[in-house]
Amino acid sequence: MNEIRNIVERKAALLETGDTTAIMAYYAPSYVEYSLAPPLRQPGNGGDPAPLEKWMATFEAPPRREVTRLEITQDGDVAFATSLDCLSAVPRGAAEGFRLCRVTLGLRRIDGRWLVAHEHESVPFEMDGSLRASVGLTPPGEDQERKVRR
Amino acid sequence: MNEIRNIVERKAALLETGDTTAIMAYYAPSYVEYSLAPPLRQPGNGGDPAPLEKWMATFEAPPRREVTRLEITQDGDVAFATSLDCLSAVPRGAAEGFRLCRVTLGLRRIDGRWLVAHEHESVPFEMDGSLRASVGLTPPGEDQERKVRR
Numbered sequence: 001m002n003e004i005r006n007i008v009e010r011k012a013a014l015l016e017t018g019d020t021t022a023i024m025a026y027y028a029p030s031y032v033e034y035s036l037a038p039p040l041r042q043p044g045n046g047g048d049p050a051p052l053e054k055w056m057a058t059f060e061a062p063p064r065r066e067v068t069r070l071e072i073t074q075d076g077d078v079a080f081a082t083s084l085d086c087l088s089a090v091p092r093g094a095a096e097g098f099r100l101c102r103v104t105l106g107l108r109r110i111d112g113r114w115l116v117a118h119e120h121e122s123v124p125f126e127m128d129g130s131l132r133a134s135v136g137l138t139p140p141g142e143d144q145e146r147k148v149r150r
Numbered sequence: 151m152n153e154i155r156n157i158v159e160r161k162a163a164l165l166e167t168g169d170t171t172a173i174m175a176y177y178a179p180s181y182v183e184y185s186l187a188p189p190l191r192q193p194g195n196g197g198d199p200a201p202l203e204k205w206m207a208t209f210e211a212p213p214r215r216e217v218t219r220l221e222i223t224q225d226g227d228v229a230f231a232t233s234l235d236c237l238s239a240v241p242r243g244a245a246e247g248f249r250l251c252r253v254t255l256g257l258r259r260i261d262g263r264w265l266v267a268h269e270h271e272s273v274p275f276e277m278d279g280s281l282r283a284s285v286g287l288t289p290p291g292e293d294q295e296r297k298v299r300r
Contacts, residue, residue, distance in 0.1 A: 032221070032232060034252040037277045040234060040287045041219070041252065058277065069191070071182070073256060073267060075226030080256035082182060082268055084190060094279060102184040102191065104254045104270040106223060106230035117223060118232055120254040122272030125283035127187045127208065129244060133275035133283050137190045 004072050004079055004107060007114050012085065018062040020049035028108060028115040036101060036121050063089030067103075069139070077109035084139055085121075099136055154222050154229055154257060157264050162235065168212040170199035178258060178265040186251060186271050213239030217253075219289070227259035234289055235271075249286055 011026040024047045031044035037055075045051070056062050066086040073080055083103045106118035126132045161176040174197045181194035187205075195201070206212050216236040223230050233253045256268030276282045 034232070034254065034272065034274075036274060038274045038284045038287055040250060040274065040284075040289050073228055073258060075228035078223055078225035078228050078230070080228070080230040080254075080268065082184075082256070082270075091277065091279075100190060102270060102272075104184065104230075104256065104268065106232070106254065106256075108223060118230065118254065120232070120252060120270050120272070122184065122252075122270070123275065124184075124186060124188045124190065125273065125275065125285075127241065129241075131283045131285060133281045134188045134190075135275075135281060137188055139190050 001072050001074060004074060004081060004114050005070060007107075007116075008070060008072075008081055008083070008105065009067055011116070012065040012067045016062050016064040018056060020052045020056065023052060024049045026116055027119075028110060028117045031115075031117050031119065033118070034120040034122070036123070058091055059089045060092055061089075063087050068100075074107075079107040079114070081105040081107065100138065151222050151224060154224060154231060154264050155220060157257075157266075158220060158222075158231055158233070158255065159217055161266070162215040162217045166212050166214040168206060170202045170206065173202060174199045176266055177269075178260060178267045181265075181267050181269065183268070184270040184272070186273070208241055209239045210242055211239075213237050218250075224257075229257040229264070231255040231257065250288065 007026060011023060014023045027044055027047055029046045033042040035042060067083045068086060070081060070083040084100050085103050086100055101121050101123050104120040105116050107114050108117045124134045126134055157176060161173060164173045177194055177197055179196045183192040185192055217233045220231060220233040234250050235253050236250055251271050251273050254270040255266050257264050258267045274284045276284055
């Protein structure tokens, strides 16, 4: 569990360095991504860092990622991990950046190393007919904590 | 693997029957959901079917769910499953319904039964500044198949 926790947190910390090759070393060559932006489903292309580099270039600076509420479930060589990640990032030309997104990782231990075989990142969207992505949400617990603090 | 496949497909098929109690029997009491609608993170409340009933009531009729591209990774008592699900559903008062969403399930075998411990459902959103949820996407493979068919 600690090994997986380290991997998830180190991978996240690497984002702001912009070192896409080091980040991609945490992914299985055959990984599949459900990312924040379209398309629906993106195969990992053998760990090619080019798509990640392209995504990073859409921001003013490499985003900073902080993993919160990480929960890991593991048996044998398979695990899944859930978290709420804080992405401090302002897309080029945008007034505001994202805040929290939900992340689910599917991990496999291959040749003794834990690798990300699947990554699913998202924000929910409003069901009020606007279809607007809910980019400004905080988790329910934090809202309550804030209320208590006031 | 076949056991997990059956569970994922049976749970999906149950949706259009509107039998929320039967559906909730596939979830671990402690499951955590990242759903299409806010909030960011929803604890399972011990398998209470009330939130699912409330969600179903926002549609003209119980949605029909078809699981496609199901891929399962399992070892011991832990598994994760990914799919693109077709939700045929029109929300009350809306002109159009959803189409495909991405689904990642985290599963655990508890007392010999596979249960959903985590469910993450989403659509991506447009990174063009509109923040609009991308509800009308088809997977890249299908687009290509359609082009070939024309």
